[in-house]
Amino acid sequence: MSDVAVVGGGIIGLSIAWRLVQRGADVTVLDGGDEGAWHVAAGMLAPGGESEHEDPALIGLMERSAALWPAYAKELEVDVGYDDTGTLSLALTADDLAERARMWTRQQLPLLRPTELRDLEPALSPRVRAGVFAPRETQVDPRKVVSALRERLGARIVAKRVEDLSDVDAPQVVVAAGCGTAALTGLPIRPVKGQVLRLRGEPGLLRHVLDAPEVYVVPRADGEVVVGATQEERTDRLVTAGGVHDLLRAALELVPGLADFELTETTVGHRPGTPDNAPLLGRLDDRVIVAAGHFRNGILLAPVTASLIAGLVLGETDPMPAGFSPRRF
Amino acid sequence: MSDVAVVGGGIIGLSIAWRLVQRGADVTVLDGGDEGAWHVAAGMLAPGGESEHEDPALIGLMERSAALWPAYAKELEVDVGYDDTGTLSLALTADDLAERARMWTRQQLPLLRPTELRDLEPALSPRVRAGVFAPRETQVDPRKVVSALRERLGARIVAKRVEDLSDVDAPQVVVAAGCGTAALTGLPIRPVKGQVLRLRGEPGLLRHVLDAPEVYVVPRADGEVVVGATQEERTDRLVTAGGVHDLLRAALELVPGLADFELTETTVGHRPGTPDNAPLLGRLDDRVIVAAGHFRNGILLAPVTASLIAGLVLGETDPMPAGFSPRRF
Numbered sequence: 001m002s003d004v005a006v007v008g009g010g011i012i013g014l015s016i017a018w019r020l021v022q023r024g025a026d027v028t029v030l031d032g033g034d035e036g037a038w039h040v041a042a043g044m045l046a047p048g049g050e051s052e053h054e055d056p057a058l059i060g061l062m063e064r065s066a067a068l069w070p071a072y073a074k075e076l077e078v079d080v081g082y083d084d085t086g087t088l089s090l091a092l093t094a095d096d097l098a099e100r101a102r103m104w105t106r107q108q109l110p111l112l113r114p115t116e117l118r119d120l121e122p123a124l125s126p127r128v129r130a131g132v133f134a135p136r137e138t139q140v141d142p143r144k145v146v147s148a149l150r151e152r153l154g155a156r157i158v159a160k161r162v163e164d165l166s167d168v169d170a171p172q173v174v175v176a177a178g179c180g181t182a183a184l185t186g187l188p189i190r191p192v193k194g195q196v197l198r199l200r201g202e203p204g205l206l207r208h209v210l211d212a213p214e215v216y217v218v219p220r221a222d223g224e225v226v227v228g229a230t231q232e233e234r235t236d237r238l239v240t241a242g243g244v245h246d247l248l249r250a251a252l253e254l255v256p257g258l259a260d261f262e263l264t265e266t267t268v269g270h271r272p273g274t275p276d277n278a279p280l281l282g283r284l285d286d287r288v289i290v291a292a293g294h295f296r297n298g299i300l301l302a303p304v305t306a307s308l309i310a311g312l313v314l315g316e317t318d319p320m321p322a323g324f325s326p327r328r329f
Numbered sequence: 330m331s332d333v334a335v336v337g338g339g340i341i342g343l344s345i346a347w348r349l350v351q352r353g354a355d356v357t358v359l360d361g362g363d364e365g366a367w368h369v370a371a372g373m374l375a376p377g378g379e380s381e382h383e384d385p386a387l388i389g390l391m392e393r394s395a396a397l398w399p400a401y402a403k404e405l406e407v408d409v410g411y412d413d414t415g416t417l418s419l420a421l422t423a424d425d426l427a428e429r430a431r432m433w434t435r436q437q438l439p440l441l442r443p444t445e446l447r448d449l450e451p452a453l454s455p456r457v458r459a460g461v462f463a464p465r466e467t468q469v470d471p472r473k474v475v476s477a478l479r480e481r482l483g484a485r486i487v488a489k490r491v492e493d494l495s496d497v498d499a500p501q502v503v504v505a506a507g508c509g510t511a512a513l514t515g516l517p518i519r520p521v522k523g524q525v526l527r528l529r530g531e532p533g534l535l536r537h538v539l540d541a542p543e544v545y546v547v548p549r550a551d552g553e554v555v556v557g558a559t560q561e562e563r564t565d566r567l568v569t570a571g572g573v574h575d576l577l578r579a580a581l582e583l584v585p586g587l588a589d590f591e592l593t594e595t596t597v598g599h600r601p602g603t604p605d606n607a608p609l610l611g612r613l614d615d616r617v618i619v620a621a622g623h624f625r626n627g628i629l630l631a632p633v634t635a636s637l638i639a640g641l642v643l644g645e646t647d648p649m650p651a652g653f654s655p656r657r658f
Contacts, residue, residue, distance in 0.1 A: 197570075199570050238591040239591060239592050240588065240589055240590065240591060240592060241526075241528050241577055241580070241581065241587050241588055241589075241590050241591075241592050242581065242587075242588025242589060244573065244577060244592050245574065245577035245578060245581055245588070248570055248573060248574035248577070249574060249578065251570070252570065252571065252574055258570050258571075259569065259570055259571025259574070260569055260570075260571060261569065261570050262567040262568060262569060262570075263568045263569060263570050263572075263573050263595060266592060266595075
């Protein structure tokens, strides 16, 4: 029996466990074996880039976590693909531009003309109408992060599917089971399906993360390019003709040169969404703490979630930031 | 040592071997293990549906083989997906219509209006402009055909990659190695890359094979739908973003309801093309006979090829049809 059991072997559970281990706690991770949303996630670290999140508490949490990422990536001691080249946020139509201009003004990012954008990223389509360079919006490779965390935690990760929290033999339990958290706790977390593609070609066609209204395109140093994502209120795991078509169409409209890239993966994940799409972070009762419901921001929020939840487990008196109580609904 | 060695375990080689076995010959098939073009082929049996083939000799051969298919499928004794519901040949644009109208006139098929086409196939897009019903253009499932032939031939199929015909220990050798025939014989056969998709959904959305200028859509009874095919003068085996996009775009334009179908396979095959894209059928020397270069028509031409080549091996005096000599280039 460990002092603390973390239920969930995704990026949130592993990050919490690792932080606890670093701080001297005796931790076991119970990993149900499913690949979580991290497996398909592109790993955009975009604290200001999601226009729908205008809740100041969530923006504050995302900014705090984004600031932690460079040191967090370094602590993992292996290459996890942390890349701070930055993001081009783009508009292709007049409607896109009207919608995005509000966000860009709030972020105080100067509008770039198409020629300026193509100086930064020559493979961009001439159809791109306007955009901004967001230097603070970086990326990491979630698969490399999870692999590094698994390496660090080693035998502390145990293959076990938890069906009921009463089966967990530990005095403190952290539930970080993503979409699975709903069944374990009764909390309102719903799966939001996302289809994501991976392409592969000559490295160097693209340098920046590209964020457009209908698609994002995330180039890795090794020539992999992640293209995502559909957002569907569905629980199935089907890669569909329509989903793949829409992603490819939008990506090729943005970067025509991707047409010759190999299509290496078509995948589906489920983001753990909550009624306000902000995470559930905090104590449920004397024994159980929840860290779940990170929706589209699980990768970005992993470092701050790990620090906050580790502090809570270890009985520190620092208050949790307001607005994320699992009891708020 | 067998009397006859067939080099190539694809649909042509297996069909020839099986016909020879039925006629009492002692045959071994040497199978190099690569999946041939049959593995990705949709199995459209369209003797009149390829507008580019206006060579009367080839059209005659295709019609002769199409007439053999019903009995051939029956001889295999298991379900090989032979389906004679027929094909709708379609035009979406004025250009399509102008081009296809010539072919339809030659085939004496009456032009159908969009409403008539949708009476036959309700899932067709309203964008379809005109078309014809081609009742003689049927389909078969090439994977089921190959599986049935393998079953019939059993231990007569030996796993062996032939690099040189002098390594083949038989007095008579039939080379039916598809694209690999070029390296074995020096004959001018080139690989023509095709990307093909397989979708899956509720059976019954479509009943007919759909043949449009940019795409074909072949529905199977079990809900599989084959979507093909790119035609690229390339030797690589990459499934590309551009290839998959173009196929999905054209298929969804034709049948919007396919958007919800699962994308289950993205595959690449290489059609064995010849300088005139007609097959090479006949004797190369006293020992070696060739049956290769069937380009887009390998499935359709398998029964007639099997009968003709078996006759040649067995020394029958019936002449081969003119125009297919492997020595013609």
